[in-house]
Amino acid sequence: MPPVSETGFRPPQQARSRESLQKVLAAAERVLAERGLDEFTVGAVAERAGLSVGAIYRRFDGKDQLLYAVKDQVLGQLEASVGEALRAPAPGLAGVVGAFTGALAGTFGRHDRIFPELLDGQRADGRDRGLRALAAIQEAFVDAAGPQVEAERLRMVSRTIIGSCVHRAASSRFWPDDLTWAAWATETTAMALAYLTG
Numbered sequence: 001m002p003p004v005s006e007t008g009f010r011p012p013q014q015a016r017s018r019e020s021l022q023k024v025l026a027a028a029e030r031v032l033a034e035r036g037l038d039e040f041t042v043g044a045v046a047e048r049a050g051l052s053v054g055a056i057y058r059r060f061d062g063k064d065q066l067l068y069a070v071k072d073q074v075l076g077q078l079e080a081s082v083g084e085a086l087r088a089p090a091p092g093l094a095g096v097v098g099a100f101t102g103a104l105a106g107t108f109g110r111h112d113r114i115f116p117e118l119l120d121g122q123r124a125d126g127r128d129r130g131l132r133a134l135a136a137i138q139e140a141f142v143d144a145a146g147p148q149v150e151a152e153r154l155r156m157v158s159r160t161i162i163g164s165c166v167h168r169a170a171s172s173r174f175w176p177d178d179l180t181w182a183a184w185a186t187e188t189t190a191m192a193l194a195y196l197t198g
Helices: 015-035 042-049 053-059 063-087 092-110 115-120 124-148 151-171 181-197
Strands: none
Touching: 015 042, 015 053, 015 063, 015 115, 042 053, 042 063, 063 092, 063 115, 063 124, 092 124, 092 151, 092 181, 115 151, 124 151, 151 181
């Protein structure tokens, strides 16, 4: 049996195992989105994935580790999306801010039904993983904007954009703003540019 990480997760060793893991994580995300954290169980995930409960427990120690794996995957997608968007943004500061905000909106928009649950159910290791991801995307933004604006102003903007995005994802069910994620990105980009260029 492969070694267990400090989070209780056994990483896949073979291609078939990686496919199986993706099936489990997709099922876990759907259960979390449809039923919420209170009804998120290993049994519900196993049923949705079409696997036995034992198959899930061979990879995860339990529900907390499964939640951590879902969060880790979503945060990895966020980091990759921001990194990709900032590799070749449209020219100028507006291009960098727009690429950054659009990448955040795209990832949060694809997973907006589970972010409140992931935020509510996080343990210390999940919080630490989230903070590492946020620090990484903030530095990618600061690096991409380069010498156009001082780094401290860019960090303030990135934290404001990230905070707004997380808040929107966490509260949108209860306090909707009637914007699509793309419209939110456009409005947030304009607000950030007004601060940076004003």
